[in-house]
Structure formats: C-alpha cells, structure tokens
Amino acid sequence: MSGQSTYVPKTSFGRWFDSRLPLMRFAHDTMLTFPTPRNLNFWYAFGAVLTVMLGIQIVTGIVLAMHYIPSGDGAFDSVENIMRDVNYGWLLRYMHSNGASMFFVAVYVHMFRGLYYGSYKAPREVLWILGVLIYLLMMATAFLGYTLPWGQMSFWGATVITNFFTAFDQIHKGLGTGIASWLWGGFGVSDATLNRFYSLHYLLPFIIAGVVGLHVWALHVPGNNNPLGIDVKGPQDTLPFHPYYTMKDAFYVALFLILYVGLVFYAPNLLGNPDNYIPANPIVTPTDIVPEWYLLPFYAMLRSIPQKLVGVIVLFGAILILAFIPWLDTSKVRSCRFRPMMKVFFWLFVVDCLVLGYCGAQSVDAAWNLGGISIGLVWVARIGTLYYFGFFFPLMPLLGLIETPKPLPASIATAVLAPAE
C-alpha cells in the first residue's frame, strides 16, 4: 500500500502478535490511515454499499440454504415452506431476492460513476477489469439463483439462457447442443440442472468475495480516482480514510439500506415476476418471458437481432467490450467534468441503457404509436444497440482526438479549498 506504515501497536500483546502476523497493521493501513482524495462525493459511497450487500446476500443465502431443497419435486414447495412456515422465512427470502436487485442498483451506479470520472484509465486498468469480472460473476450468480425457486420464470429463463450455447451449432454441427446438454445433464433443463445450479450458486458469491479482495488491492496501489480526475499531488490533497470516509460511507450505506428495507417491507414483489409463483412446467412456456430487470438491456439487444448466432455474440460482446475501454478511450483527461463533448455522449449512453432496458421488458411485437405512425420497439432496440456499441467504438477513441478539454485545476487542494467565486 502506498506510503510507510504508521501502525504502532498499543499493547505488549499487540507487539507480540504484530511481529508474528501483521494483520492489525494491514487493517490499520488499509482502512484507517489510508490517504484518500479529499474531494470524493456521494457517488463514491457505492463501493461500501456493494460490500455490505455482498455480505447480506451471503448471510441470508446461507440461512435460506438451511431450508431449501434443490430438486424438481421439492424446490418450489420448499420455497413456499420458507415463505409460510419457517420463522421469519418470508423476511429472509425477501431480503435475499430484493438484496440481489439492490446489489445491481449499486453496481450500476458504481460502474456509471467509473465511466463518468474516467476511473478506468491508467493506472487503474486492472482495477477496472476486475470490476467487469465481478459484474460478470454477479450476473451468473443471480441467474443461477433465480433458477432455484423453480417457478415458470425460473425454468424458462434458465432454458432460454442455457440455449444461448446451442448457437455454436452454427459454427460446428453438434458443438452447441453438446455443450448445452453437458450444462443440463440431460436433454433440457431438469433436476440434474437444478442441482448443479444450486451447487454453483452457493460457490460463486465466495469467488466474488475473493475477486473483491483483489479489486480493493488493485485500488490501494494507485489510490482512489476522484471527481476532478487529476492525480493526488501531496498530503494537502488527501484525508485519512478514517474518520472522514468511514463516516461518509456509513451514512450513505444507512440511507441505501433504508431504501432496501422499504422495498423488502412494502413492495417485496415489485421487481419480481408473478409467473414465478407458478410451479415450473416444462411443457408450457409463459406468453412473455422476461429476465430480471438488471439483465433487460442485454435481453433487448438479443431480441433485436434476427440471426441467432449474431444475437448471442452481440449479447456477450456488450459485456466484454467493457473490459477494453481503458484502451478505447484516447483522451488524456479523465473526468467528464472537463470533457464537454464526452459528457453529452455519456448521458446519452445512460439514457440509451434505460431505453434498451425498457424495450427488453415489452413483448416482442410491441410498438410505439407516434401520431398514427407505429414504430416497432424492435427498431428502437436496434438503434439502441447501435448506439451502445457506437459509444465505445468509434465515439470513445474519436472524442479523445477531436475534443478540446476544459483547463484542469492545478491540484485537488487548490480546486476544493479555494474560496467560492
């Protein structure tokens, strides 16, 4: 970690322990004295929020696992048993299912924050890529978890998503079907599938926790970026993490948790799909299959493309392209505060993601009626997909070349401590 350790054990036991395992020294240097830019704002609290949400998912998940039965016959009923008979089971399950949603709310804010302030740029590329990896693992975990209650959406969501792999049949006959039946352990989603999904759903959050450890490690090497996007030049630009940011983070975590419990208590099924309270039926597909809200933009992209293999490639490409933006962005300036053109395209990108999400939630043949002219949402989603990719390429590399950034302040301290104009 940057700088010299300032840890001084206070007790003789502390000294004894420190010379054998410097655990307290590590905690002290990373969580208490760590020099942090003095201008971090609200949007920087979401890292702490995410850590708390991961903890909540693991704790509620472990107790749900004490009552859950991973079998085609038992799963749905065991979840109903959790909801009706297990003491506080309804609370634990709603905490877990809504916790997943709030986890994604936080991760999206966290990612857009990074995008806006240019936090993915040198020297934080590895930090950013580890973040993309966590996001991928979260999507996998949530998808696996959503299969577990074994309702109609669980079953058909799992069917559609695992069938992505059958697209590889178009590359080599039998390859895709082979992979899919290997994933299923059968000819389709079945008992065998549910069991392995449960095993992996239990495993992945702990892998996520491991990658989060690397992510924070990679953060502590260069230190935080900040809303100005300029480097820390000296001690006058920073504050010790404790008490300044422990307090600020705790405050926003508390606010976030209030929102979260509000959802749990007053609208626990708002983000869920009523079809998932119908037991899985392998013979009947629900009329409208929709994934959980946090996957909707990608789902809209998939549906907007009439060719199967291309659709699947676009879907995965949309996530993988995130890993390359440290090199796609050619601008020397990090923060959008000083990038007048990028700022506009950034907000357009946010709107684009929301529009795509909206399209993904509507049925395939839905259309907008604009004064007698009807525009199929498929076309809206196509334009949205085009902009999504266009934003990263060619816009990102191009903007860095043609845009004239605003002048950067000399240092964080001069910008933040200057008397108001």
Next chain:
Amino acid sequence: MANETSAEPTRRDFLYIATGAVGAVGVALTAWPFIDQMNPTGSVLAAATIEADISTVQPGQQVIFTWRSHPLFVRRRTPKEIAEARAVPLSELPDPVARNANLPDDAPATDENREFKPEWLVVVGVCTHLGCTPTVLEGDYGGWLCHCHGSQYDTAGRIRKGPAPQNLAVPTYAFLTPTRLKIG
C-alpha cells in the same frame, strides 16, 4: 552451483521435465471425470423412448406428449393445412433441409420430407431459437408462433420468420399401429 550454470543437461533438468510431463498427463486425466460427471447419466439416456396413443386426436387438433423432458407435438393436419404446406416453394424457406431424423441430413425441406403420413405431423416442440415452446395456430403461417422472440413456423413446422435458425426437429419415430406411435 557449477551444475546450475552448466550448458550440459543435468539430472535435475531431466527430472524436472519428466515430472512436469507426468504431472501434466495426470492433471489432464484427473480433469476428465470432473468434466464428464456433468454429462447426462445412463438412466437419463435410457428413458429416451416413449409410445404415444393418438387414437383420439381430431383433424385440426394438436396433442402434446412429453419426450426427453421436452414437449412433443403431434398434429393431425386438415387437408387445407397440408395443401398450404405443400404450396410453399423451397426457395422461400430460411432453412432448406428437412431436419428429419428419419431421413438423410441433407434431405430438402419439402412437406413430404417432414412426415410419414401427410395427416400426421410429429415434431419436437422446442423452438430452435432458444428453446421455448411455440404456441399452435398462431402467427402468419398457420403453424406455430414462439412468444419468446417471435419466431414463426408453418403448418409443416418449418421456420418462416424470426430469429430461429432451423425447422422444428422431426424425431426418430414409427407407426406401431395406425393409432400408436413409438418415438425415439
């Protein structure tokens, strides 16, 4: 010390390469059981044949059986539906091959190649896009419409429009009697 800088291969170099090679083969051989355990078990593969009684199916009706944990459509087609399917020129079909497990892989997707008896169409009810179950008698072609992403099939179960790449699969089957099918 002299050994480590010598240009001649040493006994340690030999042991290093030999151990590495044995280790790599060992890891590969051990990995296989861990990978293969995910594949369908023998009992799943064994339960892959069913018999179906179709004596009560009326013209224009479809019944659904369960085969290999998937829906299996048995549709008794009306003369009009058969005529419609036969009138389609092959050039209008996105997927030109029959996808009939009872015929060679490259058999063309004519209506005749999709069934044994014109009246009876037997297809796996799994949309070839991403696996949803299409709904019968919907869509523009009188066959099936898949609500998931809008694929449309005609009265021979052939893909006509939408993201699905292939015709609905015709499984291996035989008429045991005029009213009894063996599938798989």
